[in-house]
Amino acid sequence: MTGSSPPGAADSPRGFLTGSRSTAGSPAVFAMLLGLPVLLWQIIFFAGPLVFLVVITFWQVKSFRLSPAFVADNWEKVLTSTAFLRALGHTLTVAGTTTVLATAIALPAAYTIAFRLSPRLRDFAVAFLVVPVFSSYILRIYAWQVVLSPQGVINGIAGLIGVEPLPLLGGAFSLQIGLLTLTLPIAVLILTFGFAGVDRTLIEAAENLGCRRGRVVAHVLLPAIRPAIALAATTSFLLAFGDYVSPLFMTGSKPPTLSIVVVDTVKSGSQWPRASVVGVSMLLILVAVLALGQVLSRRTRLRRGGR
Amino acid sequence: MSAPFVALEGLDKRFPGHHAVRGIDLQIAAGEFVAIMGPSGCGKSTTLRLIAGLDEPTGGDIRIGGRSMRGIPAFQRDTPMVWQSLALFPFLTVAENVAFPLRMKKVGAAERRRRALEWLDRMGLAGMADRDIAQLSGGQRQRVAIARALVTQPSILLLDEPLSALDAHLRVRMQTELSRLHKQLGITFVYVTHAQSEAFALADRIVIMSDGAIQQVGRPQDVYREPVNAFVAEFMGMNNILRGTVRGASAGRLALETPLGSFDVPTRKTHPVDSKAAFVIAADRIALAAAGTYGGLDATVIGLEFVGSTQTVFVETASGHEFRIQKQQHEIEALDLAPGRQISLSWEPRHAWLLPDFR
Numbered sequence: 001m002t003g004s005s006p007p008g009a010a011d012s013p014r015g016f017l018t019g020s021r022s023t024a025g026s027p028a029v030f031a032m033l034l035g036l037p038v039l040l041w042q043i044i045f046f047a048g049p050l051v052f053l054v055v056i057t058f059w060q061v062k063s064f065r066l067s068p069a070f071v072a073d074n075w076e077k078v079l080t081s082t083a084f085l086r087a088l089g090h091t092l093t094v095a096g097t098t099t100v101l102a103t104a105i106a107l108p109a110a111y112t113i114a115f116r117l118s119p120r121l122r123d124f125a126v127a128f129l130v131v132p133v134f135s136s137y138i139l140r141i142y143a144w145q146v147v148l149s150p151q152g153v154i155n156g157i158a159g160l161i162g163v164e165p166l167p168l169l170g171g172a173f174s175l176q177i178g179l180l181t182l183t184l185p186i187a188v189l190i191l192t193f194g195f196a197g198v199d200r201t202l203i204e205a206a207e208n209l210g211c212r213r214g215r216v217v218a219h220v221l222l223p224a225i226r227p228a229i230a231l232a233a234t235t236s237f238l239l240a241f242g243d244y245v246s247p248l249f250m251t252g253s254k255p256p257t258l259s260i261v262v263v264d265t266v267k268s269g270s271q272w273p274r275a276s277v278v279g280v281s282m283l284l285i286l287v288a289v290l291a292l293g294q295v296l297s298r299r300t301r302l303r304r305g306g307r
Numbered sequence: 308m309s310a311p312f313v314a315l316e317g318l319d320k321r322f323p324g325h326h327a328v329r330g331i332d333l334q335i336a337a338g339e340f341v342a343i344m345g346p347s348g349c350g351k352s353t354t355l356r357l358i359a360g361l362d363e364p365t366g367g368d369i370r371i372g373g374r375s376m377r378g379i380p381a382f383q384r385d386t387p388m389v390w391q392s393l394a395l396f397p398f399l400t401v402a403e404n405v406a407f408p409l410r411m412k413k414v415g416a417a418e419r420r421r422r423a424l425e426w427l428d429r430m431g432l433a434g435m436a437d438r439d440i441a442q443l444s445g446g447q448r449q450r451v452a453i454a455r456a457l458v459t460q461p462s463i464l465l466l467d468e469p470l471s472a473l474d475a476h477l478r479v480r481m482q483t484e485l486s487r488l489h490k491q492l493g494i495t496f497v498y499v500t501h502a503q504s505e506a507f508a509l510a511d512r513i514v515i516m517s518d519g520a521i522q523q524v525g526r527p528q529d530v531y532r533e534p535v536n537a538f539v540a541e542f543m544g545m546n547n548i549l550r551g552t553v554r555g556a557s558a559g560r561l562a563l564e565t566p567l568g569s570f571d572v573p574t575r576k577t578h579p580v581d582s583k584a585a586f587v588i589a590a591d592r593i594a595l596a597a598a599g600t601y602g603g604l605d606a607t608v609i610g611l612e613f614v615g616s617t618q619t620v621f622v623e624t625a626s627g628h629e630f631r632i633q634k635q636q637h638e639i640e641a642l643d644l645a646p647g648r649q650i651s652l653s654w655e656p657r658h659a660w661l662l663p664d665f666r
Contacts, residue, residue, distance in 0.1 A: 199392070199394070201390055201392055201394040202394055202396060204361050204381075204394070205388070205390060205394035205396075206396075206407075206411075207361070207380070207381040207382045208359055208361065208381055208382075208386070208387060208388050209382075209387060209407055209408040209411060209455065209456075209459075210382050210383075210385070210408050210411035210412055210459070211382055211407075211411045212380070212382045213380070213382070215411075219407075219410075219411075220396065223396070223398040223399070224396075224397070224398055226398060
C-alpha cells in the first residue's frame, strides 16, 4: 500500500480504499480477480465441509438423530476407546509399511527409468505408470482377488504342482499388495521426475572431482532428489493411511483400519459425531505427516541452521 | 619446450554422425596457461572433456605427466574442471561443496573443513562457509566452483567457458583473479572459451580450433598478427582479407594482383608466379585520409560502430569490397567521418601479412 501515493498526499490517511490507487486495472487487483474463483471453490468445497466436520464432533446424537450441542463427550469417548487406539496403531503400522515398501521399490525402478532406458522406452514406461493412476482402483483390487484367492490364479498353478492352497488373501501380505497397487505407480512417477530433473553435469562434476561411478548415487543423486523422496513417501503414506478399498477387499476389514472404523461408526447407531472425531483425528495426523515431509525434504538447511 | 606436461597425440573423437575431434596433436608445458578457442561446435569443449575423461576418445591418446590416460576413469585423473554452469551441488553448503573432492579422497572431517575454509578465505568468501549455494551471487558461486576445483592441489585445472555466464564487469574481475591464481599456483590451466578478450588477456598460448581440427597454435600476438589461414584471420575478427594472383616476386616480397589493384606484400617463402595467394591487413593498421589522396584506395563510409575507446569504421570500395577499420575516437572526429563520406585508405606494405596456408 505504501509508495503508491502521489507526493503531497503523504499526510492523507492511507487506508485500504483511500491511500492506494488500486483500480481494476492494477496488477494487485487483477491477480485477486483471477484468483477469486479458486478461492471460492476452496471455501465452498474444502474449508466449509472441514469446518462443519469439526463442528459436528461437538454435537450429540439423541435417539438416532443429530442435535447441535457443544460437548467434548465424543472426543473423550473415541480417544479413550481401545478399539480406536488399536485401529490407529494398526493403520499407522500398515501405512508406514506401505511407505517404506513403496519408496524402497520405487527408487531403483525410477532410477532405471530415468537413467538406464533410452528416451523412447522412458516415455513408454512413464505412460505405463500414468495409465493405472487414472484407471479404476476397485477394478485393480478385484483383479488381485482373482489372482490371490484360494481358487485364484496363483493357487491354481500351485495346485498343478501339488502345493496346498496358500492363504494369500486376507492378511497383511494381500493388504500391502493392494496398497502398493495404489501407491507404487505414483511413487515411481514422482521419483522418476525427481531423477530426470537432476542436472547431468552434477553427475559429471562428481566424477570429475573424484567420485567413483558407484558412489554417485549416494553422494549426488539421492541428496539431489531428497524433496522428491519426501514427496513420494508422504504421498504413499497419505494414500495408504486413508484408503478404504484395500482394507475392505483384501483383508475383509479384519483388523479394521481407521477408514473402516469411520464407516462402521456411522453405520452402527448413526454416530456421525464420533465418526467425525475419527475423521478429524485422521486429518490431523495427515497434516503432521505432511509437515514432517516438508521438514525432511529440507533437512540440510535446518540441521545447519546457522547462517 | 621440455617434456610436455599434457600431450594430446592424434586425439580423435567421433560421435554418431559427428566427427567432433579429428586426430589433434597438442603439447602443453607444465605451468602453462593455454586457451582453446573456436566457434561453437569446433570441438574445443569435447577436447577438454576428453582430457578430463568425461568422454572416451575413439582414437589417439592423452598423456598427463608422461602417463597415458587410456582406460583411466575420470574420477582417478585428478583433472578438476570448472563448468560454465558451475555444477555446484545445491544440496550441500558452500564449505561442503569445496570439501567434496576431499571427502571423495576420504580426508577426515576436521581436516576437510579446515582446508575448505582456507580456500574460501583465499577466494574472499570467508564467513560464507555455512550458507546455501542459492544464497550466493553469481560471482561468489564462481569462486566456490574454483575453490572446489583447486582444493585438492591438482597440477592441472580445466575451465570450460567459466566466465560466460557472468556480466561484463564481473567477468573482467574474475579474469584478473584467475590470472593471479595461475601465477600463484604455477599449475597448468587449460581454458576453453569463445571470447577472444578472455583468451588474449589470460593465455600464454592460444589454440584455434575449427571443425574438430587445430588451425593454429601460438602466442596471442602471433595468432592475432600472423594468422596462418583465412579461417583464423576471419575468426580474429578485425582483419581484412584480400585475395589475388601472384604477379612478380623478389627477395622477401611479392606483388599480388587483386580486384582492387596490385599490392606489395612481404613474404617469408617464395610463391610461384600466377599462383593464388591472399594477405591480411589488420583493421588497426589502415590509415585514413581525405578522398583522392595519391596512392590511396578510395572508398565510401557505410557505417560506424562504437566499441568503447575505439570505433569500427565500415567502408566499401566502388567495386563493392568491404573493409573494416579501427580508429581512435579523436581520429574519427578529425576526419569528420559519417556514412556516405568519401575517404582514402592506405597501409604500409610491411603491415600486410601473407597467409602462409592459402588454397
